Amino acid sequence: MNDPASTRQKTRRAGSTGLGKVTLEMVAAAAGVSAATVSRILNGTAMVSDDKRTAVDEAIARLGFVPNPVARGLAGGRTLSVGVVTQAIDSPFYGGALRGIENTLTAAGYSPLFVSGQWSATHEARCIDALRSRRVDGIIVLTGRLSDAALAATARELPVVVTGRTMKAPGLCALDFDNFEGARLATHHLLSLGHRRIAFIAGDLKHPDGKERLRGYRSAIEAAGLAYEPGLVMPGNFTEASGLAAVERLIDSRHPFTAIFASNDQMAFGAGLGLHRRRLQVPQDVSLVGFDDLASAVYAIPPLTTVHHPVDELGQLAAQAMLQLLAGETPTLALPAPRLVVRESTREAGPARRR
Amino acid sequence: MNDPASTRQKTRRAGSTGLGKVTLEMVAAAAGVSAATVSRILNGTAMVSDDKRTAVDEAIARLGFVPNPVARGLAGGRTLSVGVVTQAIDSPFYGGALRGIENTLTAAGYSPLFVSGQWSATHEARCIDALRSRRVDGIIVLTGRLSDAALAATARELPVVVTGRTMKAPGLCALDFDNFEGARLATHHLLSLGHRRIAFIAGDLKHPDGKERLRGYRSAIEAAGLAYEPGLVMPGNFTEASGLAAVERLIDSRHPFTAIFASNDQMAFGAGLGLHRRRLQVPQDVSLVGFDDLASAVYAIPPLTTVHHPVDELGQLAAQAMLQLLAGETPTLALPAPRLVVRESTREAGPARRR
DNA sequence: CTGAAAGCGCTTACAG
DNA sequence: CTGAAAGCGCTTACAG
Secondary structure, three states: OOOHHHHHHEEEEEEOOOOOOOHHHHHHHOOOHHHHHHHHHHHHOOOHHHHHHHHHHHHHHHHHOOOOOHHHHHHHOOEEEEEEEEEEOOOOOOOHHHHHHHHHHHHHEEEEEEEOOOOOOOHHHHHHHHHOOOOOOOEEEEOOOOOOHHHHHHHOOEEEEEEOOOOOOEEEEEOOOHHHHHHHHHHHHHHOOOOEEEEEOOOOOOHHHHHHHHHHHHHHHHOOOOOOHHEEEEEOOOOHHHHHHHHHHHHHHHHOOOOEEOOOOOHHHHHHHHHOOOOOOOOOEEEEEEEEEHHHHHHHOOOOOEEEHHHHHHHHHHHHHHHHHHOOOOOOOOOOOEEOOOOOOOOOOOOOOOO | OOHHHHOOOOOOOOOOOOOOOOOHHHHHHHOOOOOOHHHHHHOOOOOOOHHHHHHHHHHHHHHHHOOOOHHHHHHHHHOEEEEEEOOOOOOOOOOOHHHHHHHHHOOOOOEEEEOOOOOHHHHHHHHHHHHHHHHOEEEEEEEOOOHHHHHHHOOOOOOOEEOOOOEEOEEEEEEEEOOOHHHHHHEEEEEEHOOOEEEEEEOOOHHHHHHHHHHHHHHHHHHOOOOOOOHHHOOOOOOOOHHHHHHHHHHHHHOHHHHHEOEEEHHHHHHHHHHHHOOOOOOOEEEEEEEOOOOHHHHHOOOOOEHHHHHEHHHHHHHHHHHHHHOOOOOOOOOOEEEEEEEOOOOOOOOOOOO
């Protein structure tokens, strides 16, 4: 009657889940055991006799007890949450990865905490600090701008999995995708269709993906006995706008070309629009290849030939790796190899344009 | 030396932010005041003499103290976090809203907790329970399938802002967009270009947006003195695939049409591909209008005429409304009116096809 | 196998 | 204006 707790708390909505009101102590009392025992059963921390266990299980079910993660976090140090540093919460590229992470993490009882790094190292550092202050159990970083050293330092404090780069450090798992090989595949596809003048739209070259894709392009070109022509390589920054601008610059430069390989699908879409504006048809006049295989690539006009990037698996694997790290295991996961998806934006070379 | 805390804690990385190690008690000791005083200064909870305040501020800065949100959440009930129930973390439509929410929330010192409702009422209910067990201070629901009653019930426990519907309840703020008017605008645009046989691709009709957009289409058609023709209305579910299928069914039905209004851009993209496959050019043969104005609409081929949905503002406003609710104020925010963005997928009507 | 007790790092009535 | 103290809901050595 005079319980101050009941005075303060508003016991409305005896919800189906009974959220929030029922505490571990109430369960302990109902089951006739100590709080410690309930805690141990909840966490599987120790052997407990069968009768107590059933009594507790029954009490939990009857009261609709849900452990309070906040208290758990304070007391135990574990919050069952893992921070996810993405670059932009609305990135069309990382979307699939976020979904994969959310699914496998929640299936394992963990909650993801998504934050956006905004492609800035300082911002990412701030994100990581914020996540740590929220006591996440681990951190997944999707690519990012942070130095390997900074990540390694963070990994000394809590498990880290990072995608989009290759590095080794204790407590850290790096998951990389073979961008070089992917770019080689794409370029080779164009070469095998008879294209000899293949323009390339680069991504951000400070970004490892951007660098590797350029390297792959160049490698394939040279392996085919062709000269690497800087005049066919246009700068870009992974946005549609930069793909559009690149094509305009390319056409205006009057360098002949019969195909374009864009470092990502978004730039390929921009390039497609650029070609359309200049009355060049894909693939009749120009073949176009992208990279990433965004969901929207299938519905591009024409459907885009591109290198499939397994972002969904990336997310799942990153989450699994985190789960393993959290369990004290050493993850040994690897991403599938790149694979070319041929759709309708490429065909055999005709005569070079703008000769 | 014998401090158990220092035995357990690993005092590595005397980080620039000194995260985690420094506690409020240490600050209090350093400043020569009580913990309560430090807490009050941190929270602006009470008047504090200037000298103590400066002493505390100085100690905080010197020690690099960062309050522990977990402890704060347990003790004070406030976690400075707000749950955000979206439908899919990788939704191209809600992406902008998520960004807006993240920005304005973090700027105000709150952290968003994103969870995916998967377009299922039960799933959403689970999400809300999970968020509440994490002690979020409020919940933002983007549309969703939950009943108004369920939301009102939640709002009795903590502040709720919901988008995509109109409702009133204590502690709840609903932010709606005028889908009806948007659909009217789009249809009217087509009518004013001389189109008389305008096909409509419906969205999910169990969804309020889907329903309202159909209503708007019908209203404009009838206001123009035309008959509403069910044969021109194709079912869809807001996905590209359903837009594609709708166009195929439409063409196969041999109902003549000169324009298509799709209930959202994604279906318009699918429709565009369907037309392309049937060798119908947009806009020469068929005019095409979408709804939402996704970022990618600008780069569609041809760039898509569509109704602008202010998703970014939606996110910002939802977050602001939450902040106001949290501050005990009553939000009086409203979304901008719909606005047609004319690009290159529409033009004056030619003769009806398939006559 | 199981309790009692201390403690996680804060906040907040309750008294000055 | 400011402290001492209790408490938020759990977990975890420490002792049986």
